[in-house]
Amino acid sequence: MSARLEEFSDMEFDVLKEISNIGAGNATTAISTMLGIKVDMKVPVIKFLEFKELAESIGGAENIVTGILFGLEMDIDGMMMFVMDCRSAQKMVASILHTEEAEGAEFSEMGVSVLQELGNIIAGSYLSAISSLTHLSIAPTVPYLSVDMAGAILSVPAIQFGTVSDRALLIRSEFGEEGTNVDGYFILVPTLEAFEKIFTSLGLSN
Amino acid sequence: MGNMVKVGMADMNICKAPDAITTLGLGSCIGVVLYDARTKICGMVHVMLPDSTAIKMNDNPAKFADTGIRDLLAMLAKEGVAKASLKAKMAGGAQMFAVKSDNEMLRVGQRNAEAVRKVLASYGIKLLAEDCGANYGRTIEFYPETQELYIKSIGKELKII
Numbered sequence: 027m028s029a030r031l032e033e034f035s036d037m038e039f040d041v042l043k044e045i046s047n048i049g050a051g052n053a054t055t056a057i058s059t060m061l062g063i064k065v066d067m068k069v070p071v072i073k074f075l076e077f078k079e080l081a082e083s084i085g086g087a088e089n090i091v092t093g094i095l096f097g098l099e100m101d102i103d104g105m106m107m108f109v110m111d112c113r114s115a116q117k118m119v120a121s122i123l124h125t126e127e128a129e130g131a132e133f134s135e136m137g138v139s140v141l142q143e144l145g146n147i148i149a150g151s152y153l154s155a156i157s158s159l160t161h162l163s164i165a166p167t168v169p170y171l172s173v174d175m176a177g178a179i180l181s182v183p184a185i186q187f188g189t190v191s192d193r194a195l196l197i198r199s200e201f202g203e204e205g206t207n208v209d210g211y212f213i214l215v216p217t218l219e220a221f222e223k224i225f226t227s228l229g230l231s232n
Numbered sequence: 233m234g235n236m237v238k239v240g241m242a243d244m245n246i247c248k249a250p251d252a253i254t255t256l257g258l259g260s261c262i263g264v265v266l267y268d269a270r271t272k273i274c275g276m277v278h279v280m281l282p283d284s285t286a287i288k289m290n291d292n293p294a295k296f297a298d299t300g301i302r303d304l305l306a307m308l309a310k311e312g313v314a315k316a317s318l319k320a321k322m323a324g325g326a327q328m329f330a331v332k333s334d335n336e337m338l339r340v341g342q343r344n345a346e347a348v349r350k351v352l353a354s355y356g357i358k359l360l361a362e363d364c365g366a367n368y369g370r371t372i373e374f375y376p377e378t379q380e381l382y383i384k385s386i387g388k389e390l391k392i393i
Contacts, residue, residue, distance in 0.1 A: 076240075076242075077240065077241035077242040077243075077280065077295075078240020078241050078242065078243045079240070080241060081241070081256070081257055086256075087256035087257035087371075088256050088257055088371055090386060093328075093329075095329045095331070097331070131386060131387065132387075167331075170329035170330060170331050171329075172328050172329050172367070173386075174257075174259070174328065174368055174369040174386055175256070175257035175259075175369040175371065175386060176257060177241070177256050177257020177258065177259065177369065177371075178257045178258060178259030178326065178328055178368070178369020178370070179259060179328060179369070180257075180259070181241065181257075181258070181259030181260050181261050181280070181328065181369075182259060182260060182328050182329060184241060184261075184280065185260055185261070185280050185281060185340050188242065188280045188281050188287075188295055189281065189287050190288075192242070192291050192292045192295070
């Protein structure tokens with residue numbers, strides 16, 4: 027495996043794509059079960075983006091989004107982020123609490139708890155899928171929530187990438203439900219060592 | 233009104249009045265503005281990390297406080313702006329997530345701000361105003377005509393420094 031993210035082979039890309047597909051698929055099923063609605067997931071897109079393109083790729087730097095951040099611990103170091111636009115987040119909160127859907131970027135205390143719990147379930151199911159595939163132990167930290175401009179939220183994983191690369195690897199798994207239009211993205215940010223462990227565990231090491 | 237020059241993440245640019253320069257959605261990153269009040273030329277760099285010497289992967293100078301400010305000074309020098317006539321303003325360096333962790337990567341906002349102050353001091357450039365820290369994102373616009381830095385955040389009043 028190469029020492030730079032920029033030099034990943036096509037094979038390594040395919041593996042990352044498949045891993046995120048399985049992780050996001052598992053998470054989508056969890057969301058679907060929780061909300062009692064059918065949620066579809068699109069095929070994940072893996073992109074190497076320059077830092078200045080990162081925020082544009084999810085709707086612009088000033089687009090207000092809900093970010094739920096987890097640290098990754100045990101065999102894999104890094105972070106994982108689940109990003110939703112505010113309207114989708116409000117929709118999910120309302121559908122779980124059986125309340126009226128609120129507008130804008132303000133969430134009640136209860137709403138924040140719901141989103142964090144949602145994040146827990148999503149991260150847990152995403153990571154357990156990757157864990158069983160790779161036989162690596164991966165545990166998320168408690169979730170942290172922030173509602174702000176996409177650029178500001180994404181600066182956190184971008185900076186983590188900045189230490190090992192001049193570009194960020196965005197693994198974007200969009201999920202949504204026709205009719206309600208809940209859209210979200212998973213961003214997985216393993217460290218370079220963690221990538222190496224994933225590839226090794228799958229027999230891809232050279 | 234002039235044009236608005238955009239600076240992306242880990243990016244830099246310069247402009248001259250009546251144009252203005254902006255960077256959108258600063259989180260833990262810092263937007264550093266260097267300007268010359270007489271010629272009304274200014275430059276902005278959007279730095280992500282404090283120190284290029286601490287990181288192996290440093291092909292993009294605009295990513296770091298030390299090399300970013302160094303290269304921005306060079307860009308301004310090409311326009312005939314002397315270092316001695318420059319003043320600085322900055323904003324950003326937030327901690328976006330209230331993480332209770334000793335992971336220094338997550339406190340990078342604070343470290344970025346400290347690094348910028350130190351680098352500016354090393355060049356003898358006066359930092360006249362700053363709006364750093366806290367836990368929210370900032371969009372900034374600098375108008376070299378008036379030397380004002382506009383700071384916009386979600387759910388907050390416009391701040392001018």
